[in-house]
Amino acid sequence: MIAQEVKRISGQDVELCYQCGECVSSCQAAGIGGFNPMAMMHMVQLGMEEVVEGRVFETCLHCYLCSVRCPQGLSFPEVATALSNIWTRRHGPDRIERAFLSQIREKGFVNPVRVALAASGLPSAWMLGRGLRLAKHAFESGRVNPRLLQEVRRIVRE
Amino acid sequence: MSGSEPQLDVQLEVNYYPGCTGRTTERSYVETALMVLRDLGVEAKLREDLPCCGTLEAELADISIQRGLVSIISREAGEVVTGCSGCYSNIIRGGGRARHLLEFLVREVGLDRIRARVKRRLGIRVAPYYGCQALRPATLAIDDPEDPRIFEDLLSAIGAQPVDFDMKSKCCGGPLSLRRPDAAREMAARVVDSAKRGGAQVVATMCNLCHFMLDFNTSSLPIVHFTQLMAYAFGHEYGELGFEESFNPLPKELLSGDGR
Ligand code: SF4
Ligand code: SF4
Numbered sequence: 001m002i003a004q005e006v007k008r009i010s011g012q013d014v015e016l017c018y019q020c021g022e023c024v025s026s027c028q029a030a031g032i033g034g035f036n037p038m039a040m041m042h043m044v045q046l047g048m049e050e051v052v053e054g055r056v057f058e059t060c061l062h063c064y065l066c067s068v069r070c071p072q073g074l075s076f077p078e079v080a081t082a083l084s085n086i087w088t089r090r091h092g093p094d095r096i097e098r099a100f101l102s103q104i105r106e107k108g109f110v111n112p113v114r115v116a117l118a119a120s121g122l123p124s125a126w127m128l129g130r131g132l133r134l135a136k137h138a139f140e141s142g143r144v145n146p147r148l149l150q151e152v153r154r155i156v157r158e
Numbered sequence: 159m160s161g162s163e164p165q166l167d168v169q170l171e172v173n174y175y176p177g178c179t180g181r182t183t184e185r186s187y188v189e190t191a192l193m194v195l196r197d198l199g200v201e202a203k204l205r206e207d208l209p210c211c212g213t214l215e216a217e218l219a220d221i222s223i224q225r226g227l228v229s230i231i232s233r234e235a236g237e238v239v240t241g242c243s244g245c246y247s248n249i250i251r252g253g254g255r256a257r258h259l260l261e262f263l264v265r266e267v268g269l270d271r272i273r274a275r276v277k278r279r280l281g282i283r284v285a286p287y288y289g290c291q292a293l294r295p296a297t298l299a300i301d302d303p304e305d306p307r308i309f310e311d312l313l314s315a316i317g318a319q320p321v322d323f324d325m326k327s328k329c330c331g332g333p334l335s336l337r338r339p340d341a342a343r344e345m346a347a348r349v350v351d352s353a354k355r356g357g358a359q360v361v362a363t364m365c366n367l368c369h370f371m372l373d374f375n376t377s378s379l380p381i382v383h384f385t386q387l388m389a390y391a392f393g394h395e396y397g398e399l400g401f402e403e404s405f406n407p408l409p410k411e412l413l414s415g416d417g418r
């Protein structure tokens with residue numbers, strides 16, 4: 001059951017949502033690729049699989065504006081995180097999560113230029129124009145303590 | 159909390175957490191943050207030895223990764239001070255302890271001590287861009303989650319003129335910059351347009367990612383880290399502050415407006 005799984009991961013009880021629309025009317029991302037937090041709350045209540053498989057949750061900015069306005073004290077971004085965790089458990093990290101996690105595993109730190117390259121593929125539009133000026137940062141590998149890096153690798157596996 | 163008298167004798171020590179972009183694209187933020195802290199008598203240790211907080215992406219993959227990374231940071235450093243709102247939020251939401259640099263400066267160091275250190279008043283109209291991550295969720299808000307004043311208070315203390323604008327506590331688009339680049343760019347542009355309509359001559363940010371998003375994706379106003387303005391007000395030379403690293407550098411002429 002998706003609702004129970006969401007609750008277990010995030011502590012959010014989606015059954016409390018009574019579809020008032022405060023979240024979607026507060027939301028800067030509403031409408032982008034069909035994104036609608038209120039509708040997704042309903043889909044989770046109804047246990048509709050596509051709320052996980054459709055990955056529309058990934059459009060949430062995690063700006064938490066809806067969370068300070070929801071009359072029921074719910075936090076949609078935490079529901080989005082839970083849905084994302086469920087998707088990742090089924091399919092493994094998506095392309096962008098993978099780009100971040102492999103950076104963290106490798107150096108203990110995220111090089112934003114390398115992440116952008118890994119996530120969008122080469123040659124990426126991101127690296128043209130202004131991006132070229134950022135190329136010099138691609139060689140920064142950070143100074144994370146090697147002992148801590150070992151520990152990071154135990155947390156961020158494979 | 160600050161008293162009414164500047165207490166220049168109080169010695170504070172902090173662990174400064176730079177954030178990953180603080181070692182690359184936003185290095186001048188970290189450098190000027192350390193300058194400002196030092197000027198105010200705070201001994202700040204730069205903790206580049208600590209690992210990444212995980213960013214939103216680790217949390218999206220598996221919240222236990224976020225918790226695990228944050229637990230390393232907490233165990234090694236206890237409470238950290240960071241200028242990156244993203245790290246600030248991640249560390250707190252992941253179960254660790256963090257203070258946002260801006261909040262630390264205003265509430266711990268205090269506005270009186272800051273005012274006492276000002277050598278030249280800036281006299282420019284600045285849009286204080288808060289972004290989201292240090293204002294919400296409510297449990298970690300450094301001020302009112304929707305109508306904050308703390309950044310304005312700091313800017314006034316260094317002699318700049320804060321302007322109000324609609325997008326000041328809305329999102330820069332950062333979290334979507336790789337998933338939906340077009341939507342993200344549009345959000346960044348909306349922030350700067352709104353600041354411009356509010357009459358700002360420059361946008362000041364208080365987050366590594368916000369700065370990157372506004373600076374990389376727009377070109378109608380100078381974009382600065384708030385610590386660059388502070389360091390200039392404290393008397394540091396324009397050339398030491400890394401303004402030129404920005405795609406939208408603050409022209410020196412703007413700063414000499416009301417110098418004294
Ligand atoms: S604001 Fe809260 S109760 Fe209202 S629709 Fe959104 S999640 Fe449901
Ligand atoms: S946290 Fe997500 S759903 Fe809520 S207002 Fe922000 S973008 Fe919209």
